[in-house]
Amino acid sequence: MIKKFLTTEVMSVFFILGTTVSFAADTLSESEVKYAKILRDKALKSDLAYSILESLTTEVGPRMAGTPGDERGVIWAEKKFKELGFDKVYKEPVTFDRWTRGIEQAEIISPFPQNIMITALGNSIGTGEEGIRAPIVHFETFDDLTKAEAGDVKGKIVFISYKMGKTRDGSDYGKAVQARSKGASVAGEKGAKAIVIRSIGTDSDRLPHTGNMNYLENVPKIPAAAMSNPDADLLLNMLKRGSVELGLKMTSSPGKPYTSYNVIGEIKGSEKPEEVIVIGGHLDSWDLGTGAVDDGAGVAITMAAAKLIAEGKRPKRTIRVVLWAAEEIGLIGARAYAKAHKDEIKQHITGAESDFGAGPIWSFDWSSTNEEEPIVDQLADILKPLGVEKGKAKATGGPDLWPLRALGMSTFSLRQDGTDYFDLHHTANDTLDKVDPIHLAQNVAVYTVFAYSVAQVDGDFGFDNKY
Amino acid sequence: MIKKFLTTEVMSVFFILGTTVSFAADTLSESEVKYAKILRDKALKSDLAYSILESLTTEVGPRMAGTPGDERGVIWAEKKFKELGFDKVYKEPVTFDRWTRGIEQAEIISPFPQNIMITALGNSIGTGEEGIRAPIVHFETFDDLTKAEAGDVKGKIVFISYKMGKTRDGSDYGKAVQARSKGASVAGEKGAKAIVIRSIGTDSDRLPHTGNMNYLENVPKIPAAAMSNPDADLLLNMLKRGSVELGLKMTSSPGKPYTSYNVIGEIKGSEKPEEVIVIGGHLDSWDLGTGAVDDGAGVAITMAAAKLIAEGKRPKRTIRVVLWAAEEIGLIGARAYAKAHKDEIKQHITGAESDFGAGPIWSFDWSSTNEEEPIVDQLADILKPLGVEKGKAKATGGPDLWPLRALGMSTFSLRQDGTDYFDLHHTANDTLDKVDPIHLAQNVAVYTVFAYSVAQVDGDFGFDNKY
Numbered sequence: 001m002i003k004k005f006l007t008t009e010v011m012s013v014f015f016i017l018g019t020t021v022s023f024a025a026d027t028l029s030e031s032e033v034k035y036a037k038i039l040r041d042k043a044l045k046s047d048l049a050y051s052i053l054e055s056l057t058t059e060v061g062p063r064m065a066g067t068p069g070d071e072r073g074v075i076w077a078e079k080k081f082k083e084l085g086f087d088k089v090y091k092e093p094v095t096f097d098r099w100t101r102g103i104e105q106a107e108i109i110s111p112f113p114q115n116i117m118i119t120a121l122g123n124s125i126g127t128g129e130e131g132i133r134a135p136i137v138h139f140e141t142f143d144d145l146t147k148a149e150a151g152d153v154k155g156k157i158v159f160i161s162y163k164m165g166k167t168r169d170g171s172d173y174g175k176a177v178q179a180r181s182k183g184a185s186v187a188g189e190k191g192a193k194a195i196v197i198r199s200i201g202t203d204s205d206r207l208p209h210t211g212n213m214n215y216l217e218n219v220p221k222i223p224a225a226a227m228s229n230p231d232a233d234l235l236l237n238m239l240k241r242g243s244v245e246l247g248l249k250m251t252s253s254p255g256k257p258y259t260s261y262n263v264i265g266e267i268k269g270s271e272k273p274e275e276v277i278v279i280g281g282h283l284d285s286w287d288l289g290t291g292a293v294d295d296g297a298g299v300a301i302t303m304a305a306a307k308l309i310a311e312g313k314r315p316k317r318t319i320r321v322v323l324w325a326a327e328e329i330g331l332i333g334a335r336a337y338a339k340a341h342k343d344e345i346k347q348h349i350t351g352a353e354s355d356f357g358a359g360p361i362w363s364f365d366w367s368s369t370n371e372e373e374p375i376v377d378q379l380a381d382i383l384k385p386l387g388v389e390k391g392k393a394k395a396t397g398g399p400d401l402w403p404l405r406a407l408g409m410s411t412f413s414l415r416q417d418g419t420d421y422f423d424l425h426h427t428a429n430d431t432l433d434k435v436d437p438i439h440l441a442q443n444v445a446v447y448t449v450f451a452y453s454v455a456q457v458d459g460d461f462g463f464d465n466k467y
Numbered sequence: 468m469i470k471k472f473l474t475t476e477v478m479s480v481f482f483i484l485g486t487t488v489s490f491a492a493d494t495l496s497e498s499e500v501k502y503a504k505i506l507r508d509k510a511l512k513s514d515l516a517y518s519i520l521e522s523l524t525t526e527v528g529p530r531m532a533g534t535p536g537d538e539r540g541v542i543w544a545e546k547k548f549k550e551l552g553f554d555k556v557y558k559e560p561v562t563f564d565r566w567t568r569g570i571e572q573a574e575i576i577s578p579f580p581q582n583i584m585i586t587a588l589g590n591s592i593g594t595g596e597e598g599i600r601a602p603i604v605h606f607e608t609f610d611d612l613t614k615a616e617a618g619d620v621k622g623k624i625v626f627i628s629y630k631m632g633k634t635r636d637g638s639d640y641g642k643a644v645q646a647r648s649k650g651a652s653v654a655g656e657k658g659a660k661a662i663v664i665r666s667i668g669t670d671s672d673r674l675p676h677t678g679n680m681n682y683l684e685n686v687p688k689i690p691a692a693a694m695s696n697p698d699a700d701l702l703l704n705m706l707k708r709g710s711v712e713l714g715l716k717m718t719s720s721p722g723k724p725y726t727s728y729n730v731i732g733e734i735k736g737s738e739k740p741e742e743v744i745v746i747g748g749h750l751d752s753w754d755l756g757t758g759a760v761d762d763g764a765g766v767a768i769t770m771a772a773a774k775l776i777a778e779g780k781r782p783k784r785t786i787r788v789v790l791w792a793a794e795e796i797g798l799i800g801a802r803a804y805a806k807a808h809k810d811e812i813k814q815h816i817t818g819a820e821s822d823f824g825a826g827p828i829w830s831f832d833w834s835s836t837n838e839e840e841p842i843v844d845q846l847a848d849i850l851k852p853l854g855v856e857k858g859k860a861k862a863t864g865g866p867d868l869w870p871l872r873a874l875g876m877s878t879f880s881l882r883q884d885g886t887d888y889f890d891l892h893h894t895a896n897d898t899l900d901k902v903d904p905i906h907l908a909q910n911v912a913v914y915t916v917f918a919y920s921v922a923q924v925d926g927d928f929g930f931d932n933k934y
Contacts, residue, residue: 058704061581068580113535114528114757117895205672206756206895230898234757237525237899289673290581290701428584428673431697432704 022368025375025459032456035313036382036449042308043445044386049304050437052080053297057290057432064287065326066098066258073283074261077299077323081265084307086321088268091261094325094336098258099123101287102251104225106196109133109245112238116231118196119208119288120252121180122329123215124224127194131249132157132223134193138239142178145186154191157246158183159198161232166202170356170418176200177211184224185216194223194248198232203423206230210286210426212329223250260284260325262333267306269455271316277455278320278351278409279305279447282327282400289430293421297435297443298354299323305447315455317349324400327355328426331399338403350410350454350461353398354443357424358435359417361388361446365395366412367405368462375457382449386442391415410461412454414446489835492842492926499923502780503849503916509775510912511853516771517904519547520764524757524899531754532793533565533725540750541728544766544790548732551774553788555735558728561792561803565725566590568754569718571692573663576600576712579705583698585663586675586755587719588647589796590682591691594661598716599624599690601660605706609645612653621658624713625650626665628699633669637823637885643667644678651691652683661690661715665699670890673697677753678893679796690717727751727792729800734773736922738783744922745787745818745876746772746914749794749801749867756897760888764902764910765821766790772914782922784816791867794822795893798866805870817877817921817928820865821910824891825902826884828855828913832862833879834872835929842924849916853909858882877928879921881913 028036056076063073074091081089099122106118120126137156139145145153145160160183164176179197187195199209208228215221225248227235238244263283269275281298285291306319325333341348364383366376371393380390396402397411405411424430454461495503523543530540541558548556566589573585587593604623606612612620612627627650631643646664654662666676675695682688692715694702705711730750736742748765752758773786792800808815831850833843838860847857863869864878872878891897921928 054704058701058708059579061579061701112526112528204898204900205674206898207673230896230900233900234525234528234898237521241525429697431671431673431701433671433697433700 021462022370023373023375023461025457025461027374027378028453028457033378033382036453039309039312039448039452040382040386040445043305043448044441046304046308046441046444047437048307049300049440049444052303053292053300053435053440054432055080056296056299057292061290062287063283063285063291065096065260065284065329067287070260070284074263077263077283080303084303085310086265086267088266091263092337092340093259094262094333095257095259096326096329096332098255100253100255102126102253103249105249106225106227107247108238109247111242111244117206117208117228118225119210120250121224121226122210122212124184124213124250124252125221126250126252127223127248129251131247132193133245133247136239136244136246142183145183148190150190153187156192157248158187158192158195159235161198161236163198163229164200164202164422166419166422168417168419170421173200173422180211180226181213184213184222185219188220188222192222196225196227196246196248199226199228201229201422201425201427204229205429207427207429210288223248225250262325262337263323265306265321267310267319268314269317270314273318275317275347275349276320277317277349277451278322279451280322280324280400281354282333283323284326284328286328286426288426288428290432291430292432292435293357293424293430294426295355297358297440301354301440301443301447304444305451308444308448309452315452317455319451319455327400331403334400334403338407342407345407345409346463348404348409350412351397351401352412352414352450353400354414354447355398355400356416356418357421358440358443359419359421360439360442361414362417363389363391363415364412365391365415366393367395367410368393379450379453383446386445388446408463410463412450414450416443488929489837490840490842490928492924492928494841494845495920495924500845500849503919506776506779506919507849507853507912507916510772510915511908513771513775513908513911514904515774516767516907516911519770520759520767520902520907521899522547523763523766524759528757529754530750530752530758532563532727532751532796534754537727537751541730544730544750547770551770552777553732553734555733558730559804559807560726561729561800562724562726563793563796563799565722566796567720567722569593569720570716572716573692573694574714575705576714578709578711584673584675584695585692586677587717588691588693589677589679591651591680591717591719592688593717593719594690594715596718598714599660600712600714603711603713609650612650615657617657620654623659624715625654625659625662626702628665628703630665630696631667631669631889633886633889635884635886637888640667640889647678647693648680651680651689652686655687655689659689663692663694663713663715666693666695668696668889668892668894671696672896674894674896676893677755690715692717729792729804730790732770732773732788734777734786735781736783736785737781740785742784742814742816743787744784744816744918745789746918747789747791747867748821750790751793751795753795753893755893755895757899758897759899759902760824760891760897761893762822764825764907768821768907768910768914771911772918775911775915776919782919784922786918786922794867798870801867801870805874809874812874812876813930815871815876817879818864818868819879819881819917820867821881821914822865822867823883823885824888825907825910826886826888827906827909828881829884830856830858830882831879832858832882833860834862834877835860846917846920850913853912855913875930877930879917881917883910
């Protein structure tokens with residue numbers, strides 16, 4: 001999952017909330033409810049998602065946008081959809097500038113020489129082979145940096161030490177991540193030589209968290225990196241004793257344009273095949289781990305849910321599983337999809353993306369002006385035995401649905417417990433062993449119920465004509 | 468803490484158990500017991516050990532034997548003893564061959580290319596700049612490797628996948644660590660090109676565990692490394708699908724002799740200053756972390772305990788805090804100390820080393836032929852409020868006391884809860900944030916009571932004249 005500079009297009013999502021029309025959806029018949037419950041219980045016993053995830057992490061592993069792993073991921077996804085018997089499997093091009101990581105090293109030069117563990121932030125420029133050496137200027141928060149005098153920052157390496165708080169909904173990410181996404185431009189504008197932030201993560205492992213950053217136009221570009229939480233603690237202890245000089249070497253660099261693909265598999269609807277329910281996750285990952293949690297889990301959960309539905313009676317609408325490309329570097333695949341499909345936006349009935357790890361789903365939100373919708377209550381009733389509560393009329397659908405949401409499409413948010421998500425997020429520790437197969441199956445059960453129900457029920461989930 | 472090929476000298480420790488004579492120790496007077504309790508409660512409230520540990524990890528950090536960190540550690544220790552007001556501070560030379568780590572890289576070449584996280588084992592030779600590429604031959608245990616036919620191993624890279632079990636007393640370490648300490652020689656003898664084991668650790672972090680290994684004489688030397696637990700899991704998943712080729716590059720190498728030091732601080736006894744109680748930890752660490760848990764904690768606990776005792780009435784005997792050099796590479800400092808002091812061995816009344824992390828002490832053992840010793844019951848009574856149980860007559864005293872124990876010296880084992888110890892042991896994750904200040908203070912309280920009591924009480928704790 002990314003959060004970054006929000007473009008106008010994406011920001012508009014937040015402003016249209018409240019203008020969405022209410023559901024025209026009918027409710028499920030008694031037999032449809034009964035069938036949804038059968039699907040739910042079947043999914044809960046299935047290990048299909050875990051087996052898909054084991055396959056992706058073992059046979060592909062890291063798949064950062066523009067790398068050989070990305071290419072292998074696309075081939076894997078097409079093959080897997082076909083193996084699972086999806087009715088239609090295809091891919092759509094997504095073009096972006098690739099970025100390469102290169103070497104990344106940092107050391108405290110004085111007063112107490114030690115190496116520290118850093119990783120370059122995605123999109124960062126390098127330092128050059130000769131590296132950078134400069135004193136550290138410390139800010140507790142991104143806000144403090146914005147308020148700093150340029151004279152205090154010029155010629156130094158900025159260190160922001162804010163530690164992200166741990167919550168079920170990841171609610172502190174928005175505050176914490178500013179240091180990563182915008183810190184380099186703010187520091188660069190004030191004349192800093194580089195920025196090295198405390199990782200945006202809630203763990204205490206010696207593994208730094210990468211993630212995307214962006215440069216503002218007309219501001220000097222400076223290298224940007226993150227250090228692990230224990231290294232940030234160490235640096236703070238040194239700074240208590242006086243000034244600290246840091247050495248930094250990064251050979252990261254942007255590269256030439258690269259074309260990857262959104263990979264799509266469909267389970268064709270029995271009555272209204274042209275109407276689609278969009279579920280999915282993003283196929284790309286960062287390069288440090290094997291992308292099991294971010295977002296192999298989303299890929300596996302949604303592929304498995306559609307496959308389990310396909311094994312039984314086809315619902316009326318088509319279920320389209322979209323595995324988005326290049327999410328981590330700025331929702332590039334999601335934007336390409338929205339652009340390619342904008343003329344069919346009204347056939348995109350509703351959808352949900354799974355992109356918050358592999359923790360159990362504990363609540364679901366919908367997008368409507370109404371806090372009461374009969375189909376929502378029906379869903380809540382079917383999902384209750386899975387430990388899922390009825391949430392609120394405030395869904396945004398997951399990052400890769402934002403561009404579609406901005407075009408007026410309805411979304412649901414099937415909300416996962418993300419308490420441990422930011423322990424692993426964008427680190428080398430994002431590996432298969434972190435995924436609990438029981439939690440993964442619970443996710444599949446929820447997606448199965450959701451996708452079947454919204455594909456089956458007559459009427460729609462609201463559409464905002466303004467967009 | 469190390470475990471390695473046990474030499475005859477050290478092995479003898481195990482054989483003399485049972486021949487140790489019984490205690491001639493008196494018991495503490497009522498007022499001495501009262502005073503020990505005052506010391507205990509004072510230590511429990513003190514943050515001195517944490518502040519020493521913060522100083523060591525911040526101002527020195529990693530201090531692998533023979534590195535600049537080792538040298539800085541010696542300077543730090545002398546300075547810290549003096550700052551704390553120890554009566555006598557000195558150092559004794561310890562000479563060994565230094566080893567350097569160099570580059571360490573591994574990648575799965577086929578069938579599914581991925582980098583894996585490895586670290587060279589201490590003392591391992593390198594692969595040469597050109598690296599090694601070979602198919603993997605997998606064994607579940609070290610025993611399986613020993614039973615293998617040379618024909619199945621020759622020309623391959625051996626992978627041992629045994630995962631160490633997690634227990635309070637670290638009891639599975641002995642079984643697991645054979646792969647690390649002896650695997651290279653067994654594999655080398657059968658013609659393997661290299662060995663890469665699953666880390667000897669109980670975590671699931673993407674951080675490999677280093678640790679010492681040794682080559683048997685007259686056996687071909689091959690490079691030896693450990694991979695992180697998640698990487699071992701990944702490799703097993705690949706091996707289920709067929710053969711796997713690994714590429715390995717390590718530039719580790721042995722080097723020239725280096726002289727470090729055991730650093731010693733004494734609190735002089737008031738009546739029998741020539742008789743010493745030995746407590747301490749080892750000053751060296753591995754290079755990947757800052758050596759907070761292994762063994763900065765032991766250094767800090769024992770320095771703080773002696774200092775807290777020194778602030779009050781001096782006990783009759785001298786308390787000698789020994790910070791041993793080069794423990795991790797084979798108890799080199801401990802052997803040097805035993806050799807230098809063998810003529811004064813009878814003045815070494817008893818002792819205990821802290822080298823099992825920073826978990827709370829839950830039990831204590833002593834070395835005697837008797838399960839009942841009145842002074843032991845007294846100690847148990849004083850320590851009970853700290854959650855410490857009376858253990859058994861089977862102490863070995865901690866690794867750096869083994870050579871002294873082999874000469875006949877009595878020891879105690881103040882046993883720490885090591886449940887999480889092997890999560891961090893010898894990894895980059897061995898950092899200050901892993902230490903709980905409350906647990907650390909509990910350790911200091913136990914060491915304070917122990918050192919004061921055995922320094923104060925008349926009579927001795929047994930000595931085996933045979934040695």
